[in-house]
Amino acid sequence: MTPQRPTMNDVARTAGVSLKTVSRVVNGETTVAPDLVAKVRAAVESLDYHPHLGASMLRRNDRRTRTIGVLLDDVSHPFSAALHRAVEDQARARGIHVLTGSLDQDPVREQALATAFAERQTDGLILAPTGGDLGHLEAHTGMPVVFVDRIPAGVTGDSVVSTNVSGAAGAVRHLVAQGHRRIGYLGGRRLLSTARERHRGYLRALGSHPGPAVHDLHDPTAAERAAIAMLRAPDPPTALFTTQSMVTTGAVRALRRLGRERSVALIGFDDFPLADLLDPPVTVVAQDPSRMGRTAATALFERIDGYDGPPREIRIPTTLIPRGSGEL
Amino acid sequence: MTPQRPTMNDVARTAGVSLKTVSRVVNGETTVAPDLVAKVRAAVESLDYHPHLGASMLRRNDRRTRTIGVLLDDVSHPFSAALHRAVEDQARARGIHVLTGSLDQDPVREQALATAFAERQTDGLILAPTGGDLGHLEAHTGMPVVFVDRIPAGVTGDSVVSTNVSGAAGAVRHLVAQGHRRIGYLGGRRLLSTARERHRGYLRALGSHPGPAVHDLHDPTAAERAAIAMLRAPDPPTALFTTQSMVTTGAVRALRRLGRERSVALIGFDDFPLADLLDPPVTVVAQDPSRMGRTAATALFERIDGYDGPPREIRIPTTLIPRGSGEL
DNA sequence: AAATCGAAAGACAACGTTGTCCCGCAGTAG
DNA sequence: CTACTGCGGGACAACGTTGTCTTTCGATTT
Numbered sequence: 022m023t024p025q026r027p028t029m030n031d032v033a034r035t036a037g038v039s040l041k042t043v044s045r046v047v048n049g050e051t052t053v054a055p056d057l058v059a060k061v062r063a064a065v066e067s068l069d070y071h072p073h074l075g076a077s078m079l080r081r082n083d084r085r086t087r088t089i090g091v092l093l094d095d096v097s098h099p100f101s102a103a104l105h106r107a108v109e110d111q112a113r114a115r116g117i118h119v120l121t122g123s124l125d126q127d128p129v130r131e132q133a134l135a136t137a138f139a140e141r142q143t144d145g146l147i148l149a150p151t152g153g154d155l156g157h158l159e160a161h162t163g164m165p166v167v168f169v170d171r172i173p174a175g176v177t178g179d180s181v182v183s184t185n186v187s188g189a190a191g192a193v194r195h196l197v198a199q200g201h202r203r204i205g206y207l208g209g210r211r212l213l214s215t216a217r218e219r220h221r222g223y224l225r226a227l228g229s230h231p232g233p234a235v236h237d238l239h240d241p242t243a244a245e246r247a248a249i250a251m252l253r254a255p256d257p258p259t260a261l262f263t264t265q266s267m268v269t270t271g272a273v274r275a276l277r278r279l280g281r282e283r284s285v286a287l288i289g290f291d292d293f294p295l296a297d298l299l300d301p302p303v304t305v306v307a308q309d310p311s312r313m314g315r316t317a318a319t320a321l322f323e324r325i326d327g328y329d330g331p332p333r334e335i336r337i338p339t340t341l342i343p344r345g346s347g348e349l
Numbered sequence: 350m351t352p353q354r355p356t357m358n359d360v361a362r363t364a365g366v367s368l369k370t371v372s373r374v375v376n377g378e379t380t381v382a383p384d385l386v387a388k389v390r391a392a393v394e395s396l397d398y399h400p401h402l403g404a405s406m407l408r409r410n411d412r413r414t415r416t417i418g419v420l421l422d423d424v425s426h427p428f429s430a431a432l433h434r435a436v437e438d439q440a441r442a443r444g445i446h447v448l449t450g451s452l453d454q455d456p457v458r459e460q461a462l463a464t465a466f467a468e469r470q471t472d473g474l475i476l477a478p479t480g481g482d483l484g485h486l487e488a489h490t491g492m493p494v495v496f497v498d499r500i501p502a503g504v505t506g507d508s509v510v511s512t513n514v515s516g517a518a519g520a521v522r523h524l525v526a527q528g529h530r531r532i533g534y535l536g537g538r539r540l541l542s543t544a545r546e547r548h549r550g551y552l553r554a555l556g557s558h559p560g561p562a563v564h565d566l567h568d569p570t571a572a573e574r575a576a577i578a579m580l581r582a583p584d585p586p587t588a589l590f591t592t593q594s595m596v597t598t599g600a601v602r603a604l605r606r607l608g609r610e611r612s613v614a615l616i617g618f619d620d621f622p623l624a625d626l627l628d629p630p631v632t633v634v635a636q637d638p639s640r641m642g643r644t645a646a647t648a649l650f651e652r653i654d655g656y657d658g659p660p661r662e663i664r665i666p667t668t669l670i671p672r673g674s675g676e677l
Numbered sequence: 678a679a680a681t682c683g684a685a686a687g688a689c690a691a692c693g694t695t696g697t698c699c700c701g702c703a704g705t706a707g
Numbered sequence: 708c709t710a711c712t713g714c715g716g717g718a719c720a721a722c723g724t725t726g727t728c729t730t731t732c733g734a735t736t737t
Contacts, residue, residue, distance in 0.1 A: 026491060028723055039687045044725060052685060071490075074468050075403040075414075076723035079692045086403075088448075088469075096424065097434035099622075106425035109451055118465065120416075121449050123437055137446065140402045141416075162399075163354060273626060293622070294427075298601060300628045356693055367717045372695060380715060404693035407722045 027068040036064035047072055078142070089321065090120045090138035090146045092131065093169075097123075099293060100266065100310050101149070104169060107314025108147055115322065117144070126210070126239075128153020139164055145321045147314075150174070152212035165324035169317045172214040177332040179324065181317040185215055185290075188306045188339035189222025189264070192288040195304075195347055196260045197226065201286060205251050205258035206234035207244055207272060209265045219264040219290055232258045244271025245278075252279055260286035260347075266293040273299060288347040290339075297344055304347030307340045355396040364392035375400055406470070417649065418448045418466035418474045420459065421497075425451075427621060428594065428638050429477070432497060435642025436475055443650065445472070454538070454567075456481020467492055473649045475642075478502070480540040493652035497645045500542040505660040507652065509645040513543055513618075516634045516667035517550025517592070520616040523632075523675055524588045525554065529614060533579050533586035534562035535572055535600060537593045547592040547618055560586045572599025573606075580607055588614035588675075594621040601627060616675040618667075625672055632675030635668045 029047070033040040038057055045053050046061040053061075064070070078086055091108050093101035101123075109119050120143060122134040128151045138146060139162035146166045148158075150173035158166055158176060168180035196204050206223050209216040216236070224231055233254065235247040248261065248271060261276075263269040269289030276282040282301060289296075292307035316335055357375070361368045366385055373381050374389040381389075392398070406414055419436050421429035429451075437447050448471060450462040456479045466474060467490035474494045476486075478501035486494055486504060496508035524532050534551050537544040544564070552559055561582065563575040576589065576599060589604075591597040597617030604610040610629060617624075620635035644663055 030723080040723095041688080041725080042686060045686085048725080054685065057686085071464065071468050073407075073470065073723055075406055075470060076692090077725070078403055079401075079407065079694090079723080080725040081692085082726080084692095095434065096437065097427075097430040099425075099427070099430075102425040102427075102430040105449075106423065106451060109424065109449065113450075118448055118469070119450070120446055121433075121437065122441075122447070123434060136399065140399050141446070142401065142403060270623065270626075277626070295598065295621075295623045295627065298598075298605070299623065299626055358693080368693095369695080369717060369719095370715090373716085376695080382715065385716085401693050404722090405695070407693080407724090408695040409722085410696080412722095 026073070027070045028073070029070070031068055032061065032064045032070050035068060036060045084142075085144050085325075086142045087116060088118045088120060088141070088143050089318075089325075090122070090134070090143045090148075092122045092124055092134055092138075092146065092148045094126060094149055095123045096121055100170075100291060100308070103310035104149075104314040104317075107311040108318045111315055111318035111322070117322075124149070124151055126151045131155075132157060135162060138162075145325045147317050147321055148173075152210070165321060167317045167321040167324065169313055170215065172334070174214075179317075179320045179333045179335070181313050181320065181335045181337060182214070183308045183313070184336045184338050185218035186222040186225065188308075188341075189219040189262070189290060190226040191222075191339075191341050192290065192304075192306045192347070193223050193226035193262055195341060195343070196262065196286055196288060199260075199286060199348060201258075201260040202230075203256070203258045204232045204260045204262055205248075206232060207238060207247055207251070207261060207263045207268050208234065208236045209268060210237050210239055216264055223262055238268050238271070239265075241267050241271035241274070244268040245275045246271075248272045248275035249279065252276075252281060252285065258285070260288075260349075263287070263289045264291075265289075266291040269293065269303065269305070273303060282346070283349060286347050286349040288341075292342065299346075301346045301349070302344035304344045305342050307342050309337050309339070313337050354401070355398045356401070357398070359396055360389065360392045360398050363396060364388045412470075413472050413653075414470045415444060416446045416448060416469070416471050417646075417653075418450070418462070418471045418476075420450045420452055420462055420466075420474065420476045422454060422477055423451045424449055428498075428619060428636070431638035432477075432642040432645075435639040436646045439643055439646035439650070445650075452477070452479055454479045459483075460485060463490060466490075473653045475645050475649055476501075480538070493649060495645045495649040495652065497641055498543065500662070502542075507645075507648045507661045507663070509641050509648065509663045509665060510542070511636045511641070512664045512666050513546035514550040514553065516636075516669075517547040517590070517618060518554040519550075519667075519669050520618065520632075520634045520675070521551050521554035521590055523669060523671070524590065524614055524616060527588075527614065527676060529586075529588040530558070531584070531586045532560045532588045532590055533576075534560060535566060535575055535579070535589060535591045535596050536562065536564045537596060538565050538567055544592055551590055566596050566599070567593075569595050569599035569602070572596040573603045574599075576600045576603035577607065580604075580609060580613065586613070588616075588677075591615070591617045592619075593617075594619040597621065597631065597633070601631065610674070611677060614675050614677040616669075620670065627674075629674045629677070630672035632672045633670050635670050637665050637667070641665050 029043045033043045124131050131151045149170045155173050155176045172180050238244045263272050288304045290306045292305045296303040357371045361371045452459050459479045477498045483501050483504040500508050566572045591600050616632045618634045620633045624631040
């Protein structure tokens with residue numbers, strides 16, 4: 022009744038050869054007589070046989086699923102999406118498939134998905150760590166892990182991250198060079214190494230005279246409220262530095278609402294689509310998520326292939342793109 | 350030397366019970382004495398045992414990998430990314446994992462990835478068809494498929510798509526209501542059902558007096574060039590209708606370049622981030638990619654669960670969002 | 678012509694798990 | 708005290724494939 026998927030045995034029976042011969046043909050071994058190869062090929066074709074990768078994986082020596090996992094904040098966020106795409110491209114070039122998951126910065130989900138992927142025998146994992154405890158990861162799953170975007174707490178492993186400190190410092194120095202003396206800071210969750218590093222860059226550029234700062238913002242409306250409050254407070258900053266694209270767009274809306282978009286300068290960390298079409302166009306410190314994804318994938322494949330050197334911390338350079346909002 | 354992953358056998362040995370008892374405990378069967386359960390649990394803990402899902406899958410009766418595939422144009426495109434995310438959320442709720450792939454509208458890749466997923470025994474597939482031949486799909490892979498965004502050629506199956514004709518017609522009628530009589534059309538690849546349907550809506554709204562039209566655009570720069578050419582031609586349109594967000598942003602750039610953004614109206618099909626912050630804000634016919642993803646996932650899970658009704662064509666409504674650019 | 682060799686192809690076990698069956702033992706009834 | 712019942716738990720086969728070993732048979736060597 023149920024049209025079962027054909028197995029190698031079915032192919033062997035219709036081709037009139039042994040099961041093992043079918044295996045040999047399917048795996049491209051050369052020790053099979055041409056006429057048998059033809060018969061097997063025909064049988065495969067007629068039955069529309071496809072090998073059962075799970076079963077072959079079970080018996081094979083190398084024990085590889087040719088699948089990796091990618092766990093990011095939110096696959097629909099432009100930064101994560103670009104990174105994901107770059108990983109996928111590298112993987113495709115090697116015939117490797119990609120399982121994805123969005124963590125929404127939830128350590129529970131991070132752990133659950135990481136172990137779920139491990140149970141599926143993914144060959145490796147690319148992970149944007151949430152900041153939660155990762156003690157379980159390498160020891161327990163046994164698969165290589167490469168961290169992206171953020172440096173994890175308490176674990177060592179390859180990580181691929183932006184030059185956050187120098188990028189942020191460069192942005193703030195750019196504002197200083199335009200004559201700004203009071204520069205406000207609007208930053209993301211300090212649990213994450215990115216926010217901490219970018220804040221360090223901000224402080225480094227300003228020395229002992231930092232401006233007002235708000236931390237732990239993570240959605241545009243909170244950022245918008247914080248920016249409005251900061252600009253309405255006494256002695257308001259003449260320029261803003263934002264550390265994340267969602268905070269940046271919140272700040273853009275705030276400036277627009279106050280009608281100050283041409284009188285208060287703004288530089289955001291992380292580029293975003295259409296930043297150049299806004300009025301004024303938004304100056305940013307652009308990250309290179311594609312390169313981060315490519316680099317992370319390459320590093321992971323090296324680990325999968327057995328490279329066993331010490332943990333690497335790979336920094337991907339950022340680029341200041343002056344567009345107008347930072348040059349007021 | 351190599352620290353092998355522990356198997357059930359290892360657990361059984363350290364717990365001092367039989368292999369099958371471990372299997373029972375791991376699978377939560379109730380017919381095991383409490384003290385044995387405790388011993389097994391302890392052994393699992395101490396060895397950090399994780400079951401090998403591939404092996405269990407092989408033997409199990411239901412034969413489900415609890416994994417689905419999602420094949421979209423480009424996971425880094427906002428529309429695809431939002432859809433992907435929605436599918437992922439639905440899947441998570443059911444403990445199902447998601448394999449992804451970007452097709453870049455390449456039918457060869459489409460076929461290759463679909464069969465690769467089938468060999469991995471994914472339980473089902475959500476696919477934004479490229480427009481190529483899909484004869485291989487259902488017959489050969491045997492897994493349920495739900496199409497999203499576009500209606501495939503030559504195959505029947507559940508599909509979840511936007512109300513393209515009425516959405517496009519509504520947009521064009523909106524422009525007509527503002528007094529526009531000459532409305533230019535900038536459209537995507539006619540190989541895809543979306544472009545054809547949106548063009549049909551455009552024609553329906555304009556009756557026998559359509560404006561100038563350019564088809565088969567698919568990147569912003571080509572769209573920008575086409576828009577500039579159209580506006581410089583004799584008897585130029587006073588309004589533009591674009592059928593894709595990448596074409597829309599191209600048109601925005603074109604209008605900006607010509608300094609006509611306040612004199613030529615524009616409505617784009619498909620919303621995009623920050624459309625409301627541009628100057629003028631861009632009026633769009635918004636699709637609901639999240640709802641499309643949720644709906645597609647739900648439909649796929651129904652098929653996976655054995656629903657065997659006739660192919661369904663589910664239309665997700667679009668919404669006209671007047672923001673300014675269409676009201677000039 | 679007998680012995681040797683090599684290549685091709687089949688038989689069989691194994692991968693890690695679950696389904697099926699059967700056994701042993703405690704508790705109960707006769 | 709024996710026979711029966713019920714159920715916890717173990718032995719064994721099976722899932723679909725590949726690794727290893729063995730067999731077969733024709734060709735080559737002496």
